[in-house]
Amino acid sequence: MAEHKQIPDPTLLRMCRYLRILERHDDATISSAAIAEVAGVNAAQVRKDLSFFGEFGQPGVGYHTKELLASLKRMMGLDEEMEVVVVGAGALGSALINYPGFDNRGFRIVAVFDNNPAKVGHRLRGYEIMAFDRLKDTIAEHNVSLAIIAVPRTAAQAVADALIEAGVKGILNFAPVTLKVPDDVVVRSVDLTLQLETLAYYVRD
Amino acid sequence: MAEHKQIPDPTLLRMCRYLRILERHDDATISSAAIAEVAGVNAAQVRKDLSFFGEFGQPGVGYHTKELLASLKRMMGLDEEMEVVVVGAGALGSALINYPGFDNRGFRIVAVFDNNPAKVGHRLRGYEIMAFDRLKDTIAEHNVSLAIIAVPRTAAQAVADALIEAGVKGILNFAPVTLKVPDDVVVRSVDLTLQLETLAYYVRD
Numbered sequence: 183m184a185e186h187k188q189i190p191d192p193t194l195l196r197m198c199r200y201l202r203i204l205e206r207h208d209d210a211t212i213s214s215a216a217i218a219e220v221a222g223v224n225a226a227q228v229r230k231d232l233s234f235f236g237e238f239g240q241p242g243v244g245y246h247t248k249e250l251l252a253s254l255k256r257m258m259g260l261d262e263e264m265e266v267v268v269v270g271a272g273a274l275g276s277a278l279i280n281y282p283g284f285d286n287r288g289f290r291i292v293a294v295f296d297n298n299p300a301k302v303g304h305r306l307r308g309y310e311i312m313a314f315d316r317l318k319d320t321i322a323e324h325n326v327s328l329a330i331i332a333v334p335r336t337a338a339q340a341v342a343d344a345l346i347e348a349g350v351k352g353i354l355n356f357a358p359v360t361l362k363v364p365d366d367v368v369v370r371s372v373d374l375t376l377q378l379e380t381l382a383y384y385v386r387d
Numbered sequence: 388m389a390e391h392k393q394i395p396d397p398t399l400l401r402m403c404r405y406l407r408i409l410e411r412h413d414d415a416t417i418s419s420a421a422i423a424e425v426a427g428v429n430a431a432q433v434r435k436d437l438s439f440f441g442e443f444g445q446p447g448v449g450y451h452t453k454e455l456l457a458s459l460k461r462m463m464g465l466d467e468e469m470e471v472v473v474v475g476a477g478a479l480g481s482a483l484i485n486y487p488g489f490d491n492r493g494f495r496i497v498a499v500f501d502n503n504p505a506k507v508g509h510r511l512r513g514y515e516i517m518a519f520d521r522l523k524d525t526i527a528e529h530n531v532s533l534a535i536i537a538v539p540r541t542a543a544q545a546v547a548d549a550l551i552e553a554g555v556k557g558i559l560n561f562a563p564v565t566l567k568v569p570d571d572v573v574v575r576s577v578d579l580t581l582q583l584e585t586l587a588y589y590v591r592d
Contacts (some may be wrong), residue, residue, distance in 0.1 A: 191585070198584045202563070222565040259591025260584060277482030283563060283580035289587075327590040328583065352586035354579075358407065358488060360427040368589040370582045374559075375488035377575045378533065379403045379465060380396070381557035382494075384573040385532040386464025 204251040213244040270332035271296035321348040331355045409456040418449040475537035476501035497529045526553040536560045
């Protein structure tokens with residue numbers, strides 16, 4: 183695990199972009215310049231990023247598209263399906279459950295949790311909404327490592343604690359709060375309002 | 388405008404977090420250490436970030452909470468309401484329209500657009516869904532600078548072009564594509580799948 187974390191986060195994010203470009207590329211080979219152009223970075227950056235994962239490509243030929251794609255997927259843990267649970271069945275949680283991008287990329291939502299008695303037991307886009315007391319068993323049963331938190335700010339830390347206790351190692355957090363987690367758990371926070379706020383700074387008069 | 392862009396993006400994101408901490412702080416003063424603890428950074432970072440915006444606080448006293456809050460809000464363009472349009476009335480667009488965080492922070496959605504004839508004219512959470520041909524007039528009428536793009540990948544660039552032509556200067560983009568925009572337009576992309584993918588890297592066996 184420690185070794186993984188030496189790859190800088192911006193590199194990882196770019197690598198995921200490169201993966202998509204490779205998937206949509208029809209030719210047998212692709213140059214770093216071609217990847218760079220679509221990704222909106224320069225070719226040297228592409229070569230540097232790929233070097234984190236090993237030696238790829240040949241001067242004058244470029245990369246073998248399928249080979250590079252397969253190697254990157256494997257090294258990034260994206261070569262097999264990954265189970266995810268969603269906590270929070272409000273408007274955002276519902277949208278996330280229905281988000282085609284997750285399914286297309288091999289993420290399979292296995293359970294949806296909400297502690298609102300009015301929601302528990304109802305179905306949401308094919309999923310039965312379960313109360314939090316079923317969180318631990320469900321996560322263990324499906325061997326889930328990833329969770330999405332889409333609950334209000336005040337509930338988010340308790341939900342994170344319960345998920346981690348149940349064995350979750352990666353959390354995608356949509357609640358506007360900084361979660362405290364152990365060192366072996368990774369959190370990525372998507373704070374939608376924060377993003378709009380920084381845009382407001384740029385566009386203000 | 389050029390001057391704005393000298394503040395690094397990570398600093399801006401942290402500043403938005405500090406704003407929230409200040410809003411929830413009941414005491415008349417607050418120390419950089421107290422801000423730092425809640426924000427999950429160190430106190431030196433807080434002081435350095437705030438120094439981008441001017442001189443605040445006194446040694447041994449800390450910052451005057453309300454004064455610092457008002458100054459930061461003003462300097463970040465968050466002291467007055469800001470109009471936003473949403474393009475895309477699918478599951479994600481609907482969730483965003485209903486997202487309480489935007490409204491709470493002074494962002495007011497003034498219009499929702501979608502080009503699906505089955506949707507145009509219908510109401511979505513109080514908003515009439517309008518076709519793209521009304522985009523330009525609506526943006527001009529409300530003097531809108533900010534837009535949220537929640538359309539499929541293949542439609543995103545054309546939507547961005549139309550928004551920019553209509554006068555939008557800041558775009559929050561949820562489509563998994565790198566948008567090409569002029570230098571005076573700022574884009575922040577939130578790629579939900581990308582975030583999950585980088586988590587997969589950390590939690591893979």
